[in-house]
Amino acid sequence: MAKKVSLLEDFTKGIWKENPILIALLGLCPTLAVTISVENGLAMGLAASFVLICSSTLISLLRNLIPKQVRIASFIVIIATFVTIADRYLAAFYPEISKNLGPFIPLIIVNCMILGRQEAFASKNGVGRSILDALGMGLGFTLVLLILSAIRELLGSGTILGYQIMWDSFSPWMVMILPPGAFLTLGLMIGASNWINDRRAR
């Protein structure tokens, strides 16, 4: 029974308790840069989750073969390989999204969230647990991207996924889709999540 609980914990901790963005502050660059629209946020979340799950699986399989001294370099090469796959796939099937995300797809390689999970989890645990951990972290990452991009798209362009949501006379807050809006919204979200955690602890 105890083992079952810990497996569930492996999965759920990434969603809230150790959320990569709100709590651990990892992977902030793509978070801030691509969340101009929900479509971009979702694409980035899924691409990063794909890379995370694949590399966690492979690295936890190879964890006893990789020498400790060169582990970071090996992790990065493995991650870069999967990112190349994701990048080619997007460019072939979704050229529009691939163009919107620009250099931020290859930049998943240096997303500290992915490398951080390899170093902290996949290189020390078995395949099953690593996959669960990667799934949870990927989901937590994607969810935050979705919320952040929904807020920004709604206030910045009055739409969600391109559909008009706000009333006609609503004038979009341009600043929300410009860089400052990203920083401000994320700052407020981090504050809000701290507040919720505090409330629950009491």
Place this chain on the structure above:
Amino acid sequence: MELLVIFISAAIVNNFVLSQFLGICPFVGVSKRVDSAVSMGMAVTFVMTITAVVTWLIYHLLLVPYNLEILQYVSFILVIASLVQLVEMFIRKVSKPLYDALGIFLPLITTNCAILGLALIAVLREYSFMESLIYGIGAGAGFTLALVIMAGIREELELADVPKHFQGAGITMIIAGSLALAFMGFAGLI
């Protein structure tokens, strides 16, 4: 003239941190004190400049002639990782206190997206050798500038009464937002 425009654009108008969102992790992590911000900025600028040159050479002399562009990401990141290792060894030899102050963020320069981003954008924009070099220096200067301004504000912030839940990362993001707003004022410069 062209080169000057590239420099100013990389350093101020399209500041890497505040308008392109590259290198946010060290921006949040190492901006607590001005002196460590300055040394971090120097280290990053150094790595950036060399990266810009080396990745240009690799891309145009090795990958393009042999049709190996698909290996672009893997080869770039390997170059960056080895460069950072070199800088790390150099700093440890020259200044131990500085090495301790930078701590974990020194090896993490490898995963600083500003550096890989710089290499990728330079390829994307088809910069010539000189342009890449200037772009690297400009981006490094812009990164240092943003980091030092942020560290200056955060040193003052220690005396301010920040609401409890916004202490740390929350308020840092909001300040960064105001800074980004200020930097948008440079938009008409070029």
